[in-house]
Amino acid sequence: xxxxxxxxxxxxxxxxxxxxxxxxxxxxxxxxxxxxxxxxxxxxxxxxxxxxxxxxxxxxxxxxxxxxxxxxxxxxxxxxxxxxxxxxxxxxxxxxxxxxxxxxxxxxxxx
Amino acid sequence: xxxxxxxxxxxxxxxxxxxxxxxxxxxxxxxxxxxxxxxxxxxxxxxxxxxxxxxxxxxxxxxxxxxxxxxxxxxxxxxxxxxxxxxxxxxxxxxxxxxxxxxxxxxxxxxx
Numbered sequence: 001x002x003x004x005x006x007x008x009x010x011x012x013x014x015x016x017x018x019x020x021x022x023x024x025x026x027x028x029x030x031x032x033x034x035x036x037x038x039x040x041x042x043x044x045x046x047x048x049x050x051x052x053x054x055x056x057x058x059x060x061x062x063x064x065x066x067x068x069x070x071x072x073x074x075x076x077x078x079x080x081x082x083x084x085x086x087x088x089x090x091x092x093x094x095x096x097x098x099x100x101x102x103x104x105x106x107x108x109x110x111x
Numbered sequence: 112x113x114x115x116x117x118x119x120x121x122x123x124x125x126x127x128x129x130x131x132x133x134x135x136x137x138x139x140x141x142x143x144x145x146x147x148x149x150x151x152x153x154x155x156x157x158x159x160x161x162x163x164x165x166x167x168x169x170x171x172x173x174x175x176x177x178x179x180x181x182x183x184x185x186x187x188x189x190x191x192x193x194x195x196x197x198x199x200x201x202x203x204x205x206x207x208x209x210x211x212x213x214x215x216x217x218x219x220x221x222x223x
Contacts, residue, residue, distance in 0.1 A: 006153075032210040043115075043201055043214035044154065089153050093210050098144055098167050101153035 006102025
């Protein structure tokens, strides 16, 4: 089955710096890659996603890139703010299957 | 428009007991998936329901079972609870095979 690996497990940046989180997946049939943000005591919230026919997608300060050949995708957050502090999860999805998640990255943005 | 709602928010059970968790999907969604999230880990897929049938299942024992009702709401049942079942149980809904999934706030289950 699908295996998703996520790095780093923790990331600390200074406010205003950029943060990058990377994930790799094993199932070449995976075709949808969402990123979720989870704050303490809450369920995961979808922040951005990318489909396999697209190489990059951007939404304001957040961007995701996908390299299908290498089977990895990354989340980029620019101009980080303290409210970006949370746990971020990547996931991979395949038709007729469900999402498989990475182990998560705890991002801390220091003011 | 209410998003995905789960009940209860917290629950404490004793080993060996049975528990039922509930989920109401986002309006317009007909597919419900359940996940178990242990502390410090990513969500693990339990199963998915569509048209009142279990469509897909992850690597969870038969102690975990579910149901979907005609109004698309869903229940997760866990029998013979173990200490290791303590986790946050998340429900996510989507429309059909469309992939964008929305999560509820979860039910925190503690088994003592």
